Amino acid sequence: MGDHGAVAGKRGENRTVQNLVLSLGVTMVAAAGIYVFIPHDDSKDPIKTVNTRVEVDQVRRTAPYAVAAPEGLPREWRATSVSYRGRSDLGAVWHLGYLTPDKEYVGVEQSDTDRVRQYVADVTHKAKQRGGAVEVDGKKWNRYAGEKYNALVREEPGVTTVVTGTAPEQDLLRMVDALEMKKGQRPSFAPQGTESPSAKPAE
Template sequence: MDGVTVDETATQQHPQEPGTQQPAPKRRGMRGNAKSMIISMLVVMLGVIGWNALIPRVNKIDREGVDVAAIARETNISLKWQVSYPQPAPKEWIPANVRVIRFQNQPPTWQAGYDLPDSKYIAVQQTAEPTEMWVKHQTNYAEPQGTVQVDGAEWTKLYRSSNKQSSLVRKDPLNGLSTIVTGRGEWSELQKFASLLKPAKTS
Protein backbone atom coordinates (compact mmCIF):
# COMPACT_ATOMS: atom_id res chain seq x y z
CA MET A 1 0.00 0.00 0.00
CA ASP A 2 1.19 3.53 -0.78
CA GLY A 3 2.62 5.53 1.99
CA VAL A 4 3.02 2.56 4.29
CA THR A 5 6.44 1.41 5.22
CA VAL A 6 6.86 -2.10 6.59
CA ASP A 7 9.76 -2.86 8.85
CA GLU A 8 10.61 -6.45 7.87
CA THR A 9 13.07 -6.71 10.67
CA ALA A 10 10.16 -6.53 13.12
CA THR A 11 8.08 -9.31 11.52
CA GLN A 12 10.80 -11.74 10.48
CA GLN A 13 12.93 -13.50 13.02
CA HIS A 14 16.13 -14.88 11.64
CA PRO A 15 17.62 -17.82 13.48
CA GLN A 16 20.91 -17.15 15.07
CA GLU A 17 23.90 -18.49 13.33
CA PRO A 18 25.20 -21.67 14.88
CA GLY A 19 28.36 -19.93 15.76
CA THR A 20 26.50 -17.32 17.78
CA GLN A 21 24.71 -19.81 20.14
CA GLN A 22 26.05 -20.00 23.66
CA PRO A 23 27.26 -23.53 24.47
CA ALA A 24 25.50 -25.33 27.33
CA PRO A 25 27.55 -25.37 30.51
CA LYS A 26 29.47 -28.59 30.88
CA ARG A 27 28.68 -30.84 33.83
CA ARG A 28 32.04 -31.15 35.27
CA GLY A 29 32.98 -34.35 37.00
CA MET A 30 30.01 -36.49 35.89
CA ARG A 31 32.09 -39.01 34.05
CA GLY A 32 34.54 -39.19 36.87
CA ASN A 33 31.80 -39.52 39.49
CA ALA A 34 30.01 -42.27 37.53
CA LYS A 35 33.25 -44.18 37.15
CA SER A 36 33.95 -43.88 40.87
CA MET A 37 30.43 -45.06 41.72
CA ILE A 38 30.77 -48.12 39.47
CA ILE A 39 34.13 -49.01 40.99
CA SER A 40 32.70 -48.60 44.50
CA MET A 41 29.72 -50.82 43.67
CA LEU A 42 32.02 -53.50 42.24
CA VAL A 43 34.18 -53.41 45.36
CA VAL A 44 31.12 -53.76 47.60
CA MET A 45 29.71 -56.62 45.51
CA LEU A 46 33.03 -58.47 45.56
CA GLY A 47 33.20 -57.98 49.30
CA VAL A 48 29.69 -59.42 49.77
CA ILE A 49 30.47 -62.39 47.51
CA GLY A 50 33.66 -63.08 49.44
CA TRP A 51 31.85 -62.83 52.78
CA ASN A 52 29.10 -65.19 51.65
CA ALA A 53 31.69 -67.67 50.47
CA LEU A 54 33.12 -67.78 53.99
CA ILE A 55 29.74 -68.46 55.61
CA PRO A 56 28.77 -72.18 55.48
CA ARG A 57 25.30 -73.04 54.24
CA VAL A 58 23.09 -74.88 56.70
CA ASN A 59 22.51 -77.76 54.30
CA LYS A 60 26.25 -78.11 53.75
CA ILE A 61 27.38 -78.16 57.36
CA ASP A 62 29.35 -81.34 58.01
CA ARG A 63 28.57 -82.30 61.58
CA GLU A 64 30.84 -84.94 63.06
CA GLY A 65 28.35 -85.90 65.75
CA VAL A 66 29.49 -87.70 68.89
CA ASP A 67 31.91 -90.57 69.39
CA VAL A 68 29.44 -93.45 69.59
CA ALA A 69 32.13 -96.13 69.80
CA ALA A 70 33.85 -94.52 72.79
CA ILE A 71 30.62 -93.98 74.73
CA ALA A 72 29.43 -97.52 73.95
CA ARG A 73 32.76 -98.95 75.09
CA GLU A 74 32.56 -97.05 78.39
CA THR A 75 28.97 -98.25 78.85
CA ASN A 76 29.98 -101.87 78.30
CA ILE A 77 32.73 -101.57 80.89
CA SER A 78 30.67 -99.76 83.53
CA LEU A 79 27.47 -101.83 83.20
CA LYS A 80 29.07 -105.06 82.00
CA TRP A 81 26.74 -105.05 78.99
CA GLN A 82 27.30 -105.53 75.30
CA VAL A 83 25.36 -102.63 73.78
CA SER A 84 24.83 -102.24 70.06
CA TYR A 85 24.62 -99.42 67.55
CA PRO A 86 24.42 -99.31 63.71
CA GLN A 87 27.72 -100.29 62.11
CA PRO A 88 28.63 -98.99 59.67
CA ALA A 89 26.07 -96.19 59.79
CA PRO A 90 25.46 -94.29 56.55
CA LYS A 91 27.40 -91.02 56.51
CA GLU A 92 24.16 -89.01 56.39
CA TRP A 93 23.09 -90.50 59.73
CA ILE A 94 24.42 -88.16 62.40
CA PRO A 95 24.69 -89.51 65.98
CA ALA A 96 22.85 -87.05 68.21
CA ASN A 97 21.83 -88.69 71.51
CA VAL A 98 24.22 -91.34 72.78
CA ARG A 99 24.00 -92.09 76.50
CA VAL A 100 22.66 -94.24 79.30
CA ILE A 101 19.26 -93.01 80.47
CA ARG A 102 18.30 -93.45 84.10
CA PHE A 103 14.70 -92.62 85.00
CA GLN A 104 13.02 -93.22 88.32
CA ASN A 105 11.29 -96.63 88.45
CA GLN A 106 12.82 -97.52 85.07
CA PRO A 107 15.81 -99.78 84.34
CA PRO A 108 19.00 -98.20 82.97
CA THR A 109 18.63 -97.83 79.21
CA TRP A 110 21.28 -97.57 76.53
CA GLN A 111 20.29 -95.09 73.85
CA ALA A 112 22.00 -94.37 70.54
CA GLY A 113 19.92 -91.90 68.52
CA TYR A 114 20.67 -90.60 65.05
CA ASP A 115 19.43 -87.63 63.04
CA LEU A 116 18.48 -88.66 59.50
CA PRO A 117 17.85 -86.49 56.44
CA ASP A 118 14.47 -84.75 56.14
CA SER A 119 14.27 -84.15 59.93
CA LYS A 120 13.89 -87.84 60.73
CA TYR A 121 15.23 -89.48 63.87
CA ILE A 122 15.80 -93.13 64.84
CA ALA A 123 17.29 -94.59 68.01
CA VAL A 124 18.09 -97.96 69.52
CA GLN A 125 17.05 -98.51 73.14
CA GLN A 126 18.45 -101.44 75.14
CA THR A 127 18.26 -102.71 78.70
CA ALA A 128 19.13 -105.83 80.65
CA GLU A 129 16.07 -105.54 82.89
CA PRO A 130 13.04 -105.15 80.62
CA THR A 131 9.52 -104.78 81.94
CA GLU A 132 6.20 -104.34 80.18
CA MET A 133 6.12 -100.74 81.34
CA TRP A 134 9.61 -100.18 79.94
CA VAL A 135 8.46 -101.30 76.49
CA LYS A 136 5.39 -99.05 76.68
CA HIS A 137 7.51 -96.14 77.81
CA GLN A 138 10.02 -96.53 74.95
CA THR A 139 7.34 -96.99 72.28
CA ASN A 140 5.08 -94.27 73.71
CA TYR A 141 2.18 -96.70 74.20
CA ALA A 142 2.02 -97.46 70.49
CA GLU A 143 -0.34 -100.00 68.94
CA PRO A 144 0.90 -103.31 67.44
CA GLN A 145 1.06 -103.42 63.64
CA GLY A 146 2.13 -107.01 63.02
CA THR A 147 5.63 -108.45 62.78
CA VAL A 148 8.58 -108.32 60.40
CA GLN A 149 11.70 -110.41 59.87
CA VAL A 150 15.04 -108.61 59.82
CA ASP A 151 18.08 -110.78 59.12
CA GLY A 152 16.31 -113.82 60.52
CA ALA A 153 15.15 -112.12 63.73
CA GLU A 154 11.50 -111.38 64.46
CA TRP A 155 10.49 -107.86 65.39
CA THR A 156 7.07 -106.57 66.43
CA LYS A 157 5.96 -103.40 64.67
CA LEU A 158 4.23 -100.70 66.73
CA TYR A 159 2.93 -97.31 65.65
CA ARG A 160 1.50 -94.25 67.36
CA SER A 161 -0.30 -91.98 64.91
CA SER A 162 -0.55 -88.93 67.17
CA ASN A 163 3.17 -88.26 66.95
CA LYS A 164 4.00 -90.51 63.98
CA GLN A 165 6.33 -92.66 66.06
CA SER A 166 7.23 -96.07 64.65
CA SER A 167 8.88 -98.81 66.71
CA LEU A 168 10.37 -102.25 66.24
CA VAL A 169 10.60 -104.48 69.32
CA ARG A 170 12.94 -107.44 68.98
CA LYS A 171 11.40 -110.70 70.12
CA ASP A 172 14.65 -112.20 71.38
CA PRO A 173 17.35 -110.31 73.27
CA LEU A 174 20.31 -109.03 71.27
CA ASN A 175 23.51 -110.04 73.05
CA GLY A 176 21.56 -110.40 76.28
CA LEU A 177 19.77 -107.05 76.00
CA SER A 178 16.13 -106.33 75.17
CA THR A 179 16.23 -104.14 72.08
CA ILE A 180 13.88 -101.56 70.58
CA VAL A 181 14.40 -99.45 67.47
CA THR A 182 12.12 -96.43 67.53
CA GLY A 183 11.69 -92.97 66.04
CA ARG A 184 10.20 -90.96 63.21
CA GLY A 185 11.08 -92.57 59.92
CA GLU A 186 9.87 -94.98 57.28
CA TRP A 187 9.51 -98.66 58.16
CA SER A 188 12.24 -99.43 55.64
CA GLU A 189 14.59 -97.05 57.46
CA LEU A 190 13.86 -98.62 60.84
CA GLN A 191 14.46 -102.08 59.40
CA LYS A 192 17.74 -100.95 57.87
CA PHE A 193 18.72 -99.46 61.23
CA ALA A 194 17.91 -102.76 62.96
CA SER A 195 19.88 -104.77 60.39
CA LEU A 196 23.00 -102.69 61.05
CA LEU A 197 23.01 -103.19 64.82
CA LYS A 198 26.25 -104.77 65.98
CA PRO A 199 27.81 -105.04 69.45
CA ALA A 200 30.28 -102.38 70.48
CA LYS A 201 33.86 -103.36 71.09
CA THR A 202 35.13 -103.38 74.65
CA SER A 203 38.71 -102.50 73.78
Protein backbone atom coordinates in the same frame (compact mmCIF):
# COMPACT_ATOMS: atom_id res chain seq x y z
CA MET B 1 2.06 -14.85 76.99
CA GLY B 2 0.40 -18.07 77.95
CA ASP B 3 -0.25 -18.90 74.32
CA HIS B 4 3.38 -18.34 73.44
CA GLY B 5 4.42 -20.68 76.24
CA ALA B 6 2.04 -23.39 75.04
CA VAL B 7 3.36 -23.11 71.50
CA ALA B 8 6.93 -23.30 72.72
CA GLY B 9 6.06 -26.38 74.78
CA LYS B 10 4.53 -28.14 71.79
CA ARG B 11 7.57 -27.30 69.69
CA GLY B 12 9.79 -28.77 72.36
CA GLU B 13 7.73 -31.95 72.47
CA ASN B 14 7.84 -32.24 68.68
CA ARG B 15 11.60 -31.84 68.70
CA THR B 16 11.91 -34.52 71.37
CA VAL B 17 9.84 -36.97 69.32
CA GLN B 18 11.82 -36.11 66.19
CA ASN B 19 15.08 -36.69 68.05
CA LEU B 20 13.88 -40.07 69.31
CA VAL B 21 12.80 -41.14 65.83
CA LEU B 22 16.10 -39.95 64.37
CA SER B 23 18.09 -41.80 67.03
CA LEU B 24 16.12 -44.98 66.45
CA GLY B 25 16.70 -44.73 62.71
CA VAL B 26 20.43 -44.25 63.17
CA THR B 27 20.58 -47.25 65.52
CA MET B 28 18.75 -49.49 63.05
CA VAL B 29 21.01 -48.42 60.19
CA ALA B 30 24.09 -49.09 62.30
CA ALA B 31 22.82 -52.53 63.31
CA ALA B 32 22.09 -53.39 59.69
CA GLY B 33 25.58 -52.29 58.71
CA ILE B 34 27.16 -54.44 61.41
CA TYR B 35 25.18 -57.49 60.26
CA VAL B 36 26.20 -56.93 56.64
CA PHE B 37 29.91 -56.46 57.28
CA ILE B 38 30.47 -59.03 60.03
CA PRO B 39 31.21 -62.45 58.47
CA HIS B 40 28.50 -65.04 59.12
CA ASP B 41 27.71 -68.38 57.55
CA ASP B 42 24.01 -68.79 56.80
CA SER B 43 24.69 -72.22 55.30
CA LYS B 44 26.12 -73.61 58.55
CA ASP B 45 24.25 -76.73 59.64
CA PRO B 46 22.50 -76.02 62.98
CA ILE B 47 22.25 -79.72 63.85
CA LYS B 48 24.70 -80.67 66.58
CA THR B 49 26.22 -84.12 66.12
CA VAL B 50 28.06 -86.30 68.62
CA ASN B 51 30.83 -88.87 68.40
CA THR B 52 29.48 -92.07 69.93
CA ARG B 53 32.54 -94.31 69.63
CA VAL B 54 33.99 -93.72 73.09
CA GLU B 55 30.64 -94.09 74.84
CA VAL B 56 29.81 -97.27 72.92
CA ASP B 57 33.14 -98.86 73.88
CA GLN B 58 32.78 -97.86 77.53
CA VAL B 59 29.18 -99.01 77.90
CA ARG B 60 29.91 -102.33 76.24
CA ARG B 61 32.39 -103.01 79.05
CA THR B 62 29.96 -102.14 81.84
CA ALA B 63 26.38 -102.85 80.71
CA PRO B 64 24.79 -106.15 81.83
CA TYR B 65 23.81 -107.01 78.24
CA ALA B 66 25.21 -106.93 74.71
CA VAL B 67 24.98 -103.28 73.68
CA ALA B 68 23.47 -102.39 70.30
CA ALA B 69 25.17 -99.84 68.06
CA PRO B 70 25.12 -99.46 64.26
CA GLU B 71 28.10 -100.15 62.06
CA GLY B 72 28.44 -99.15 58.43
CA LEU B 73 25.66 -96.58 58.24
CA PRO B 74 26.09 -93.97 55.48
CA ARG B 75 27.70 -90.70 56.57
CA GLU B 76 24.41 -88.92 55.96
CA TRP B 77 23.05 -90.67 59.06
CA ARG B 78 24.14 -88.39 61.89
CA ALA B 79 24.36 -89.30 65.56
CA THR B 80 22.80 -86.55 67.69
CA SER B 81 22.55 -88.09 71.17
CA VAL B 82 24.00 -90.86 73.32
CA SER B 83 23.41 -91.79 76.95
CA TYR B 84 23.58 -94.65 79.43
CA ARG B 85 22.15 -95.01 82.93
CA GLY B 86 23.23 -98.06 84.87
CA ARG B 87 20.34 -97.65 87.29
CA SER B 88 16.86 -96.31 86.67
CA ASP B 89 13.24 -97.21 87.37
CA LEU B 90 13.38 -99.22 84.15
CA GLY B 91 16.73 -100.93 84.62
CA ALA B 92 20.03 -100.21 82.91
CA VAL B 93 19.05 -98.12 79.90
CA TRP B 94 21.07 -97.37 76.75
CA HIS B 95 20.16 -94.76 74.14
CA LEU B 96 21.45 -93.65 70.75
CA GLY B 97 19.74 -91.01 68.62
CA TYR B 98 20.21 -90.42 64.88
CA LEU B 99 18.89 -88.20 62.12
CA THR B 100 18.37 -89.78 58.71
CA PRO B 101 19.30 -88.02 55.46
CA ASP B 102 15.65 -86.85 55.35
CA LYS B 103 16.06 -85.43 58.89
CA GLU B 104 13.75 -87.98 60.43
CA TYR B 105 14.56 -89.32 63.89
CA VAL B 106 15.65 -92.89 64.63
CA GLY B 107 16.48 -94.00 68.17
CA VAL B 108 18.11 -97.17 69.46
CA GLU B 109 16.91 -98.04 72.97
CA GLN B 110 17.85 -100.93 75.25
CA SER B 111 17.02 -102.03 78.79
CA ASP B 112 17.23 -105.10 81.00
CA THR B 113 14.01 -104.24 82.84
CA ASP B 114 11.35 -106.83 83.62
CA ARG B 115 8.72 -104.15 82.96
CA VAL B 116 8.99 -104.55 79.23
CA ARG B 117 5.56 -103.14 78.35
CA GLN B 118 6.14 -99.98 80.35
CA TYR B 119 9.61 -99.53 78.88
CA VAL B 120 8.46 -99.98 75.29
CA ALA B 121 5.55 -97.58 75.86
CA ASP B 122 7.93 -94.96 77.27
CA VAL B 123 10.52 -95.02 74.48
CA THR B 124 7.97 -95.29 71.65
CA HIS B 125 5.57 -92.65 73.00
CA LYS B 126 2.89 -95.28 73.62
CA ALA B 127 3.03 -96.99 70.24
CA LYS B 128 0.99 -100.21 70.08
CA GLN B 129 1.98 -103.59 68.69
CA ARG B 130 0.37 -104.28 65.35
CA GLY B 131 -0.06 -107.50 63.42
CA GLY B 132 2.91 -109.14 61.85
CA ALA B 133 6.62 -109.16 62.49
CA VAL B 134 9.76 -108.82 60.41
CA GLU B 135 12.82 -111.03 60.37
CA VAL B 136 16.29 -109.56 60.04
CA ASP B 137 19.31 -111.88 59.99
CA GLY B 138 17.14 -114.66 61.38
CA LYS B 139 15.90 -112.57 64.31
CA LYS B 140 12.27 -111.61 64.85
CA TRP B 141 11.30 -107.98 65.42
CA ASN B 142 7.74 -107.06 66.36
CA ARG B 143 6.13 -104.08 64.65
CA TYR B 144 4.70 -101.20 66.67
CA ALA B 145 2.78 -98.17 65.39
CA GLY B 146 1.82 -94.92 67.10
CA GLU B 147 0.66 -91.37 66.52
CA LYS B 148 4.18 -90.02 66.96
CA TYR B 149 6.63 -92.93 66.63
CA ASN B 150 6.73 -96.30 64.92
CA ALA B 151 9.01 -99.02 66.21
CA LEU B 152 10.59 -102.43 65.79
CA VAL B 153 11.00 -104.32 69.06
CA ARG B 154 13.01 -107.42 69.90
CA GLU B 155 12.72 -109.15 73.27
CA GLU B 156 15.48 -111.49 74.40
CA PRO B 157 16.39 -112.97 77.78
CA GLY B 158 17.92 -110.14 79.79
CA VAL B 159 17.44 -107.33 77.28
CA THR B 160 14.82 -105.58 75.18
CA THR B 161 15.99 -103.69 72.09
CA VAL B 162 13.83 -101.03 70.45
CA VAL B 163 14.46 -99.17 67.20
CA THR B 164 11.95 -96.33 67.07
CA GLY B 165 11.32 -92.87 65.68
CA THR B 166 9.54 -90.68 63.18
CA ALA B 167 11.32 -92.27 60.22
CA PRO B 168 9.47 -94.67 57.89
CA GLU B 169 9.79 -98.39 58.50
CA GLN B 170 12.36 -98.81 55.74
CA ASP B 171 14.73 -96.57 57.71
CA LEU B 172 13.98 -98.42 60.95
CA LEU B 173 14.81 -101.65 59.14
CA ARG B 174 18.02 -100.14 57.82
CA MET B 175 19.05 -99.32 61.37
CA VAL B 176 18.14 -102.80 62.60
CA ASP B 177 20.21 -104.32 59.79
CA ALA B 178 23.21 -102.18 60.79
CA LEU B 179 23.06 -103.00 64.50
CA GLU B 180 25.86 -104.98 66.11
CA MET B 181 25.13 -106.41 69.55
CA LYS B 182 28.40 -106.63 71.45
CA LYS B 183 29.56 -106.91 75.02
CA GLY B 184 33.11 -105.91 75.85
CA GLN B 185 35.30 -107.26 78.62
CA ARG B 186 35.25 -105.47 81.92
CA PRO B 187 38.60 -103.81 82.72
CA SER B 188 40.76 -106.00 84.94
CA PHE B 189 43.07 -104.60 87.57
CA ALA B 190 46.18 -106.41 88.72
CA PRO B 191 46.59 -106.82 92.52
CA GLN B 192 48.91 -104.33 94.17
CA GLY B 193 52.54 -105.35 93.82
CA THR B 194 51.98 -107.48 90.72
CA GLU B 195 52.44 -106.68 87.08
CA SER B 196 49.53 -106.52 84.67
CA PRO B 197 49.84 -109.27 82.02
CA SER B 198 49.73 -106.66 79.27
CA ALA B 199 52.41 -104.47 80.82
CA LYS B 200 55.97 -104.58 79.56
CA PRO B 201 59.09 -103.76 81.59
CA ALA B 202 60.67 -100.44 80.73
CA GLU B 203 63.82 -100.80 78.67
